[in-house]
Amino acid sequence: xxxxxxxxxxxxxxxxxxxxxxxxxxxxxxxxxxxxxxxxxxxxxxxxxxxxxxxxxxxxxxxxxxxxxxxxxxxxxxxxxxxxxxxxxxxxxxxxxxxxxxxxxxxxxxxxxxxxxxxxxxxxxxxxxxxxxxxxxxxxxxxxxxxxxxxxxxxxxxxxxxxxxxxxxxxxxxxxxxxxxxxxxxxxxxxxxxxxxxxxxxxxxxxxxxxxxxxxxxxxxxxxxxxxxxxxxxxxxxxxxxxxxxxxxxxxxxxxxxxxxxxxxxxxxxxxxxxxxxxxxxxxxxxxxxxxxxxxxxxxxxxxxxxxxxxxxxxxxxxxxxxxxxxxxxxxxxxxxxxxxxxxxxxxxxxxxxxxxxxxxxxxxxxxxxxxxxxxxxxxxxxxxxxxxxxxxxxxxxxxxxxxxxxxxxxxxxxxxxxxxxxxxxxxxxxxxxxxxxxxxxxxxx
Amino acid sequence: xxxxxxxxxxxxxxxxxxxxxxxxxxxxxxxxxxxxxxxxxxxxxxxxxxxxxxxxxxxxxxxxxxxxxxxxxxxxxxxxxxxxxxxxxxxxxxxxxxxxxxxxxxxxxxxxxxxxxxxxxxxxxxxxxxxxxxxxxxxxxxxxxxxxxxxxxxxxxxxxxxxxxxxxxxxxxxxxxxxxxxxxxxxxxxxxxxxxxxxxxxxxxxxxxxxxxxxxxxxxxxxxxxxxxxxxxxxxxxxxxxxxxxxxxxxxxxxxxxxxxxxxxxxxxxxxxxxxxxxxxxxxxxxxxxxxxxxxxxxxxxxxxxxxxxxxxxxxxxxxxxxxxxxxxxxxxxxxxxxxxxxxxxxxxxxxxxxxxxxxxxxxxxxxxxxxxxxxxxxxxxxxxxx
Numbered sequence: 022x023x024x025x026x027x028x029x030x031x032x033x034x035x036x037x038x039x040x041x042x043x044x045x046x047x048x049x050x051x052x053x054x055x056x057x058x059x060x061x062x063x064x065x066x067x068x069x070x071x072x073x074x075x076x077x078x079x080x081x082x083x084x085x086x087x088x089x090x091x092x093x094x095x096x097x098x099x100x101x102x103x104x105x106x107x108x109x110x111x112x113x114x115x116x117x118x119x120x121x122x123x124x125x126x127x128x129x130x131x132x133x134x135x136x137x138x139x140x141x142x143x144x145x146x147x148x149x150x151x152x153x154x155x156x157x158x159x160x161x162x163x164x165x166x167x168x169x170x171x172x173x174x175x176x177x178x179x180x181x182x183x184x185x186x187x188x189x190x191x192x193x194x195x196x197x198x199x200x201x202x203x204x205x206x207x208x209x210x211x212x213x214x215x216x217x218x219x220x221x222x223x224x225x226x227x228x229x230x231x232x233x234x235x236x237x238x239x240x241x242x243x244x245x246x247x248x249x250x251x252x253x254x255x256x257x258x259x260x261x262x263x264x265x266x267x268x269x270x271x272x273x274x275x276x277x278x279x280x281x282x283x284x285x286x287x288x289x290x291x292x293x294x295x296x297x298x299x300x301x302x303x304x305x306x307x308x309x310x311x312x313x314x315x316x317x318x319x320x321x322x323x324x325x326x327x328x329x330x331x332x333x334x335x336x337x338x339x340x341x342x343x344x345x346x347x348x349x350x351x352x353x354x355x356x357x358x359x360x361x362x363x364x365x366x367x368x369x370x371x372x373x374x375x376x377x378x379x380x381x382x383x384x385x386x387x388x389x390x391x392x393x394x395x396x397x398x399x400x401x402x403x404x405x406x407x408x409x410x411x412x413x414x415x416x417x418x419x420x421x422x423x424x425x426x427x428x429x430x431x432x433x434x435x436x437x438x439x440x441x442x443x444x445x446x447x448x449x450x451x452x453x454x455x456x457x458x459x460x461x462x463x464x465x466x467x
Numbered sequence: 468x469x470x471x472x473x474x475x476x477x478x479x480x481x482x483x484x485x486x487x488x489x490x491x492x493x494x495x496x497x498x499x500x501x502x503x504x505x506x507x508x509x510x511x512x513x514x515x516x517x518x519x520x521x522x523x524x525x526x527x528x529x530x531x532x533x534x535x536x537x538x539x540x541x542x543x544x545x546x547x548x549x550x551x552x553x554x555x556x557x558x559x560x561x562x563x564x565x566x567x568x569x570x571x572x573x574x575x576x577x578x579x580x581x582x583x584x585x586x587x588x589x590x591x592x593x594x595x596x597x598x599x600x601x602x603x604x605x606x607x608x609x610x611x612x613x614x615x616x617x618x619x620x621x622x623x624x625x626x627x628x629x630x631x632x633x634x635x636x637x638x639x640x641x642x643x644x645x646x647x648x649x650x651x652x653x654x655x656x657x658x659x660x661x662x663x664x665x666x667x668x669x670x671x672x673x674x675x676x677x678x679x680x681x682x683x684x685x686x687x688x689x690x691x692x693x694x695x696x697x698x699x700x701x702x703x704x705x706x707x708x709x710x711x712x713x714x715x716x717x718x719x720x721x722x723x724x725x726x727x728x729x730x731x732x733x734x735x736x737x738x739x740x741x742x743x744x745x746x747x748x749x750x751x752x753x754x755x756x757x758x759x760x761x762x763x764x765x766x767x768x769x770x771x772x773x774x775x776x777x778x779x780x781x782x783x784x785x786x787x788x789x790x791x792x793x794x795x796x797x798x799x800x801x802x803x804x805x806x807x808x809x810x811x812x813x814x815x816x817x818x819x820x821x822x823x824x825x826x827x828x829x830x831x832x833x834x835x836x837x838x839x840x841x842x843x844x845x846x847x848x849x850x851x852x853x854x
Binding site: 143 | 803
C-alpha cells in the first residue's frame, strides 16, 4: 500500500526534480564545452600550456625528478629567461627566446606513478582540465605506450621522454607520438662490435629481463646481436618490475654454466639486481675458463650513482652523457648546473631537448595546430643538441643519432664522473629499416 | 502546494532518496566546478569508483566480512570488456554486460572458497586469492593480459560483429561508443552516472529489505543466526557475488571510458583503496562510501597535481616572506606528498570519527536538530508569555 503512495507523490515532485535534473544535464555541456576549435586545447590569451607527466613515486622516481628539473629549465629558456642553454647552439632554430608565436610557455605537472592507469588519468587531467597542448615525460615504455595511445585519441602531441622499447616507435607507434631517445635495437647494434672486441665470440649468456614491453624488446634485440656474434643464450628469465629482491633469480645463474649475465633492468631494479649479483660473487667467478662478466645494455648516470662501486668496469649504452664535449652538451650542462648544482642525467637531456624541439616546431609551423606541428617535426634534421647530427625520421617518428657505448668508470674523479665513454657509435651504424617492426602511425587529424 | 510537497518529502521513502541522489549525481559537473574537479575524466572516476565502493559496502557494510581482494573483480571486468572490444564490437553495452557476468563467475569461485572462514581468515583468504590472480595476470597469463604493458586495442583486432555490420576500415583506432554516443568526455560521464544511480538504487533496495536485514544479522551475531536455524552461507555467498558483480561493472565501465586494462588494477593496493574509501566515508551507510570515493579520488587527482608554482599563485596575496614560509611548509603535503595528507586525514577520521565522515554528518545534524527544537520551544514559551 505504501508503495502506491510513493508513486503518487513521485509524479508531482518527480516533475519538479526531473526538470531540475534535465536542466542540469542540458546546461552542463554548454557550460563546459570548449569553443568549437579546429584542434584540441587551442591556446587562449598570452600563454600556452605544456603537460609534464613524470614518475614522482616508484622504481623510476629518480629519473622523474631529473626530468622535471629539465622541463622547468626548458620552459625558462623558451620564455627567454636564464642563459638560454641549447637555444644558443641548436641549428636550425627559429625560436627567439620570447615564447612561441608570441605566447609564453606555462606548464602543469603530474605523477605517473610508473603505472599505465595513473599515467593516463594524469595525462587526461592535463588535457581535459588544464588545457595542455603537448604531453611529455615518463620513464617507462609501458607508460609511454599507454599515454601515447591516449594522446593520439585526444589529438595532443606526445613527446615520449625516457622510453627505450622498440615498440614505442615500432608496433605501437602513433602519429602524435615522437621519441628522442634511442631504442633497444640501436643499443644492440651499438654494443655488438664492442662486445666482440672485449669478450670474444664464444660466450654463454643468461638474461634477467624486466617483465614488460621494454624488457622484452631489449632482450630480443640483445639476443639477436649476441647470437649474431656466435654467443649462446642459456636462459632468459623474466622478473617483475619493482621486485626489490632478486636473489631467487640470481642463485640459479651460479651453476647454470653461463659466463655472462645480461641485465635487462632499469632504474632501481637495475641498482638492486646488479648490487645483489655482485654480492653473490658473480663477478669473481671463472666459468668455462673465462672471467664472468655482467652487461647492462641500458645505462644511466642516476643508476650508476645508486649502484656505486658495483658498476665499475661494466659495459652498456646510453643516450647521452654530460661529459660529452660538443657545444650543445656543454651549454646544457652549464645552465643545468648553474640552476641545480649538479650535472643533468640522460633523462633530463632527452626531456629538455624534446621540449625545445616541440616549441621550435610550433614556431616553424606558425601555429599550435598539432596536425601542422607534426608535419614540421617529421623528417626534421638538426644539430647542436648533443649526439651530433640528428633526424626525426618521418616513417616511424624515431630519432636517429649517435649512440654512446659506456663503461662504469674505474677511477671516478668526482661523484658524477661515473661513466667513461668507450665509443661514440655513429648514426649510420645503428640505423635500421623502419618497416621491420610493423605498426601504423595513424591519421594527422583526429 | 509546495508546503504539501515538502511535508510528504521524507528520506524514509525510496523514491525521494533516489530523486535527490539522481539530481545530485547528474548535476555534478556544475557543483564540482568550484572545486576544480569538473573535467570528464575525474567525473567518470567518481562515478565508476562510486559503483565499486557501493558494491563493496554491500558485503563489508552489511555482513561485516572484510574482503581484501575486491580489486580482482575490477580487473576481471576490465579485461573482459577490452577483449569484447577486440573480438566483437566497440559498442560498450555487450562489453559491460559480459564483464558483470564474468566477474560474477569469479566472485562465485573466490567466494565459495573464502567464505568457509570468517573474520581475519576470510580477509587473508581473499587477499591470497587476489594476489594469486594478480600474479597470474601479471606474468603467467601474459598472452591474455599482456602483463605489465596492459591490454590495449590494436588496429589489427578482428571485431567480428563490427566488421559484419560493415563498419568501414578507418584510419587509426576506433573509439568506444554507446550506439554512436562517444564514451569519452561528458557523455561518458553521464553513461557511468546512469549506472551509478542504478547501482545505488539496488543497494538502497537491499539495505531496506528483509534480505538486507538478514545480512546485518550476520554481522551482529552469526552464531545466534545459526542457532535459530538460518543457514547463513547462501546469504553470504549471494552478498559476495552481488558485490563482485558491482566491481565487475565498475571494471567494465573503466574499460569502456578508457579502453585499456592493466594488471595493476588487480593489485592489493587497489583492493586496499576501496577498503579505505568505504571506511573513510562510513561503512554500512548508503552514502558514506561515495563520500570516501570523492575524497580519495579528489586527493589523488587534484592534490597530487599541485606544485610549488601553483602554491605560490595561491599565496601570492601575502607578503613574500610569509608566502615563502607557507609554500615551504605546504608543498610537503601536496604534489608527490598527497599520500601524506591522505594518511593524516585518514588517521584523524579513524581516531575521532570511527564511523567515518557519515558519523560526522550525523553528529552535525543531531546538533542542528537539537538547536532547532530548542529554538522552537523557546519561541513557544515566548508565545505563551505574550498571550
